[in-house]
Amino acid sequence: MLKNVSRALLREGRKVYKHKLHSKPNFTKNNYDVVRGNYNYVEEEHLNYFRSLLGESRIFTDLSDLEKYNVDWNRYLRGASQIVLKPKTTEEVSKILTFCNHHRLAVSPQGGHTGMVGGATPVFDEVIISTELMNEIISLDEKAGILTCLAGCVLQNLDEYLAERNLIFPLDLGAKGSCQIGGNVSTNAGGLRVLKYGNLHGNVLGLEAVQANGVVLDFLTCHKKDNTGYHLKHLFIGSEGTLGVVTKVAVQCKLRPKSLHVAFLGLQSFDKVLQTFYKAKQDMDEILTAFEVIDAPSMDLVTSKLELESPIGDYPFYVLIETTGSNEEHDEEKVNQFLESCLKKHHILNGTVTGEISKARGIWQLREKIPEAFKYDGYVFMYDISLPLDHYYKLVDDMREYMGDKSHRVYGFGHIGDGNIHLQISVKEFSPEMKSFIEPYIFHQTKKYNGSISAEHGMGFLKAKYLHMMKTPETINLMKNVKQMMDPNGILNPYKVLV
Amino acid sequence: MARVLVGVKRVIDYAVKIRVKPDKTGVVTDGVKHSMNPFDEIAVEEAVRMKEKKLASEIIAVSCGPTQAQDVIRTALAMGVDKGIHVEVSGAEYETLQPIHVSKILAKLTEKEKADMIIVGKQAIDDDSNQTAQMTAAALDWPQATFASKIENGDKEITVTREVDGGLETIKCKLPAVISADLRLNEPRYATLPNIMKAKKKPITKMTPKDLGVDVSPRITVVSVEDPPVRQAGAILPDVDALVGKLKEGGHI
Structure with missing residues (x-):
């Protein structure tokens, strides 16, 4: 008998994951030492305004509907927001912010909600502005390869759209099926193609953002070269929604x-990983797209x-190498x-x-799905660190020794090509004592090795208080001045980045 | 110990989105990533496991198609197959090549190679014909065990578990026999680098259907190849009354 096992089923794969029920995480405000800012609470009159602006169907106030917007992807943080707004246009975002600014209502801009440091998760009762309905592609200049779209477009959808037109999105990451381009830009997301295509500061040719007071800023003049005045669009790339809400991206x-x-390679030691990396650069730098390392405990997980x-x-140790190029035979020979x-x-x-x-995707799963396995390993403290390659894995060894039997798994994997390691420490359950045992020790170690405590995830809520370790007082002062000027009431994504 | 013949077809990779040619004569294959038919990969894996368990003495992979068909034979060799036979069929002839032709070729090669077991994928994911195993069994007058999800080798017979509607059927069949592999028979391995290198030195014999005395003139003509109809977008209705209204409008209630 012929079963219709066709492409679709094969794509689904053979595996069915074990699903586990999770208890809800505790409210962030109870778990962390954080005080609510001097903002107003959302009242009936505010709701009435939002209803008149968006209609009933684009406002969520039901607590069960709100859950997925209040709880972060890792299920570590839980905000207490009472309302989600879903604008479709820049104008609506502008009106919402004008209103919130006027009434001193704090807002938490949110895209696909896949961030790793709680940058998009409300902490108290911030109004959530979700960009999920802003999912239209505005234009594609096929010759120049410039894609312009609204902020809520899902990364994978954009890449599939481009694939049909023989183009590729310069950004790729594990969360591509859910993350949205607005969030990617706001966090300057790194991901798997940075080695070849560089980061978003280089690839975002233009954007549109709405300031706290509702003023729309148009930086959509998409020239590769445009040295006219200050390069202000970069203020919105990586500022994690604290300076404005990104609404359009080119x-x-x-x-x-x-x-x-x-x-996919198996290696004896981290030294061999480095030797292989240097060899790869020598032999095929021009086609090297990704060079990823996975250690044994990560693979076991x-x-x-x-x-x-x-x-x-x-x-x-394991290494995953991807090459892409224009000539199959040449590339195959080089590889x-x-x-x-x-x-x-x-x-x-x-x-x-x-x-x-299909096989390449199968191999990539091993690397991309590691974060998905965190939730089955107790509570996982996650660190996203940049390090000079000579010290790249030393930090993992250090932390393993430091943790001793306090942790059942200290492990690292990441983008060797970018000097970026994801270091995790699994413990049985979260406790503030454990957190203060690990932090700031791990950050001091990182600094000792001339690293950065946040390579591509950003500071968000979880890392904000360590900003002073990475930036001089003068730099932080300037950041504060910029914030004060652009968002005098501090309504945009409070408790994040600068605290 | 059995000598096993496996059929390996080169098809468009299942991760690729299929596009129909503008003139509707077929699908676009130029510049499109191809790979081994996943069910054939399962067949290869099963044969290699038999060899590892010393139940098979030699495995021969056969592919019918243009020059590039050798790529999937190489893949099979890297997985552990001993030698390959490439039956060259190209151009217009390949476009109309049907299971009836392939099964005759497999039958001839089976006699030539003195194989006593043939394993093929239950179907190829491009034409979804699901005929090659059955027709090959007929051409050789051998028993067939199709849709195998488990194979247990006995001395002169095999016990095969088959996936049928509503459950599993277990059958015994005498060797020599033709088996077709279903999805859950095994999970094919990735070829390791040392084996990929070794595979480069393994022999691939090239021949044509004519060498085997098989006539591959077309039995069918392709009238038209069309995209499946595009699913219409849904609509969100404000309330139950509107839904009832729409259903009445459409004559559903």
């Missing part, structure tokens, strides 16, 4: 590469909790020569390589 998109190769499998057996010489030089112990998309 992004530079390159031609989609024709050839793709993904290799993702394979044991999500029923995935290492295709090559167990090793102390194969590189791999053969790595084997010969004993940089690597084993590995696999594929030019097939």
Whole structure:
């Protein structure tokens, strides 16, 4: 009997994840030492205004509807917002902010809500402005490769739209199925293609943002070169919604590469990882798109909790290499020569390589799904750190020793190509004592190695109080002045970044 | 120990979005990523496991198609297959190549190679024909065990669990036999680098259907290939009354 097992089913995959019921996280305001700012509470008259502006269907006030907007992706933080607003246009965002600014109502702008540091999660009762209905693509200049869209477009949808037109979005990350471009820009999200395409400061050619007082700022003149006056659009890239709400984005998109190769390698030590990285740069820098490292405890986590499998057996370290280029044969030859010489030089112990998309995706799962496995491993303290390559893994070793038997898993994985490691410490459950045991120690260590305590996740709520470790008092002062000037009432995303 | 023949077809990778050619004669294949038919991969994996358990002595992978068909044979060789046979069929001839032709080719090669077991994927994900295993069994007058989700090898017979409507059916069948692999039979491995390198030295014999005395002249003509109809967008209605109104309007209640 013929079952209709076609492409769709294969795409779904064979695995069904074990779903676990989670208890709700405690309110952030109870778990953390934080005081509500001097803002007004949302009253009936405010609600009436929002209803007249957006209608009933684009306002959520029911607590069960609000849950997904109040609880962060990792289920560590829980805001107490009473209302979600879903504007569709810049004008609506402008009217909402004008009103909130006038009535001193704090707001929490929110995109796909996939952030790792609580930047999009309300802390108290901030009004949530969700961009999820602002999901229209405005235009695509196919020749120049410039895509202009509203802030709520989901990254994966944009990339699929571009793929049909032979273009590629310069940003790719594990949360691509949910994260929205407005949030990506506001957090200067890094992800998996930074090595090849650079970060969003380079790729965002233009944007539109709404200031706290409702004034719309148009920076949509999409020139690759435009040195006329201050480069103010960059204030909105990476300021995590504290200076304005990004409503439109224009992004530079390159031609989609024709050839793709993904290799997955097993290595004996971190030194070998570095040797392999330098060799990869020498042999095929022009096609190298990603160079990712995964340590053994990370691999154990993702394979044991999500029923995935290492295709090559167990090793102390794993490396995932992706190359993309314009000529299948040339690329294949380069990749194969590189791999053969790595084997010969004993940089690597084993590995696999594929030019097939479906297999390449299968391999990528092992790397991309690691964060998904966190929730099955107790409470996970997460750190997103930049380090000089010589110290890249030293911090993990340090922390493992420091934690001793207080943690059942200290592990690291990340983008070697960008000097960015994701370091996690799993403990049985959250406690403020544990947190203060780990922090700020880990940040001092990071600083000792000349690292950054937030590479691509931002400061959000969770890291904000450590800003002083990374920035001089003079710099922070200027940041405060900018904030004061652009948002004098401090209504935009309070308790985040600058505290 | 059995000599196993596996069929491997080169198809458009399942992760690729299929596009119909503007003239509706087929789908766009130029510049599109191809890979081994996933069900054939399962067939290869099963054969390799048999060899690892010393239940099979030699595995031969066969692919019918243009020059690029050798890519999937290489993949099979890297997974652990011993040798490959590429039956070259290209151009217009390949476009009308049907399971009837492929099964005749497989039957001839089986006799030539003295194989006593054939494993193929239950269907290819491009034409979804699901005929090759059955027709090959007929051409050889061998028993067939299709949609296998489990194979247990005995001395002169095999026990095969088949996925059928509403459950599983277990059958015994005498060797030699033709088996078709279903999705849950196993999970194919990734070829490791040392094996990929070794595979480069394994032999691939090239021949044509003519060499085997198989006539591949078309039995069918493709009239038209069309995209599936686009699903109409839904609408959100404000309340139950509006829903009832719409249903009445559409003559549903």
